[in-house]
Amino acid sequence: MFAAENGLKGDPRLQAISQAIRVVPHFPKPGIMFQDITTLLLDHKAFKDTVDIFVDRYRDMGISVVAGVEARGFMFGPSIALAIGAKFVPLRKPRKLPGEVISEAYVLEYGTDCLEMHVGAVQPGERALVIDDLVATGGTLSAAISLLERVGAEVIECACVIGLPEVKLNYFCFDVLPGQCYWKWTFGIRMMLFDKCISFRDNAGLMESHSISSWSHAK
Numbered sequence: 001m002f003a004a005e006n007g008l009k010g011d012p013r014l015q016a017i018s019q020a021i022r023v024v025p026h027f028p029k030p031g032i033m034f035q036d037i038t039t040l041l042l043d044h045k046a047f048k049d050t051v052d053i054f055v056d057r058y059r060d061m062g063i064s065v066v067a068g069v070e071a072r073g074f075m076f077g078p079s080i081a082l083a084i085g086a087k088f089v090p091l092r093k094p095r096k097l098p099g100e101v102i103s104e105a106y107v108l109e110y111g112t113d114c115l116e117m118h119v120g121a122v123q124p125g126e127r128a129l130v131i132d133d134l135v136a137t138g139g140t141l142s143a144a145i146s147l148l149e150r151v152g153a154e155v156i157e158c159a160c161v162i163g164l165p166e167v168k169l170n171y172f173c174f175d176v177l178p179g180q181c182y183w184k185w186t187f188g189i190r191m192m193l194f195d196k197c198i199s200f201r202d203n204a205g206l207m208e209s210h211s212i213s214s215w216s217h218a219k
């Protein structure tokens with residue numbers, strides 16, 4: 001989310017959203033600081049503010065598809081889709097969707113997994129937004145982007161509520177693509193003002209052309 005660009009700089013909603021997210025140490029295994037958005041969902045104002053912030057950003061972008069990543073992308077995606085007049089497409093874990101699917105495997109901070117999407121849910125040329133609660137390595141979002149691009153959709157942006165401070169995207173953003181102000185600006189704002197709230201633009205071509213392991217493994 002571009003706090004300065006869209007007038008969110010200093011917005012008190014951001015701090016309240018951040019504070020509503022519980023951090024659980026050593027879950028699901030030692031060393032992981034688990035960012036628990038279920039406490040955000042319990043806080044009606046913080047939950048609504050989170051959705052509203054995304055809706056304000058995406059309502060005029062001509063987005064026809066909001067693709068939510070199982071499971072936690074399902075908690076934010078449908079509300080955003082309804083509010084911006086888009087359809088919601090679930091990107092599910094393996095063997096959950098009953099119809100014909102396409103699949104994309106990826107590596108997680110604590111394991112490996114796979115996302116699937118129904119064939120025919122998204123048409124070539126559609127403008128898509130990917131929603132999830134959190135980006136850690138970016139592997140999940142990379143898989144989501146791949147699924148959508150494989151069926152000819154254009155991924156306009158990916159939006160997450162939480163960006164982990166150790167995310168390798170910081171490196172990607174500041175060092176690998178120093179000329180890309182968009183990235184630099186986004187993440188500068190995230191770290192200074194947004195804390196746990198980010199949104200970032202997909203630029204799969206650039207991700208691919210630089211061998212950043214966290215992104216390239218899913219490509």
Ligand SMILES: O=P(O)(O)OC[C@H]1O[C@H](OP(=O)(O)OP(=O)(O)O)[C@H](O)[C@@H]1O
Pocket residue numbers: 069070071072073107108109113132133134135136137138139140141
């Ligand atoms: O950026 P990454 O390293 O790919 O990690 C981020 C993903 O990990 C979490 O989901 P998880 O796979 O744990 O599944 P869940 O939502 O079903 O618990 C989170 O909700 C993201 O989808």
Ligand SMILES: Nc1ncnc2[nH]cnc12
Pocket residue numbers: 032033034035036109110134136164
């Ligand atoms: N630290 C974390 N907290 C919550 N979900 C995650 N998914 C990957 N890393 C995570």
